[in-house]
Amino acid sequence: MLVAGRIVETEAYTRTDPASHSFTGPNARNAVMFGPPGRLYVYLSYGIHCCANVVTGADGDGQAVLLRAIVPTVGLDTIRSRRRGRSDRDLANGPGKLCEALGIGLDDDGVDVCDRRSPIRVVDDGVGPPCDPIIGTRVGITRGVDLPWRFRSDRP
């Protein structure tokens, strides 16, 4: 079943950023982050939730953008059943919820989101990025807390 949503909140993570998984160098978990751009980096958080990032740096850079929230646009029935019991505004307004809503799991670590054949893709829906994004500090981290690398649209 096809599901989709518009990305409305992201956070940036770089190699020199103490809050980034890539900060301490390549390892088994973050290997995809150090690979070529356009791939999905999925990791397990709290041993329970998955979080999805898109690699944005050049091959070897260790740079990615965490997908923090989407507004569901396609396959609402499927998303509601995956997120049973939650209100519509709680369907995908967090990195773990987003993965559950879209059905993203550790199996999807490393998929090319620019490849037409991939099960998960990032596409242009015709709505450009907001000209007035809300820019602020990132959440859910304890290091690098002052970097204003969180970007959110309040006009989804």
Place this chain on the structure above:
DNA sequence: AAAGAGATGGTCT
């Protein structure tokens, strides 16, 4: 209605 506390487990230092 809003804010806080506690539980949950895999990956790394």
Place this chain on the structure above:
DNA sequence: GACCATCTCTTTT
């Protein structure tokens, strides 16, 4: 032992 997101329950406004 630190780090991370979410849900449920409780407390305070």
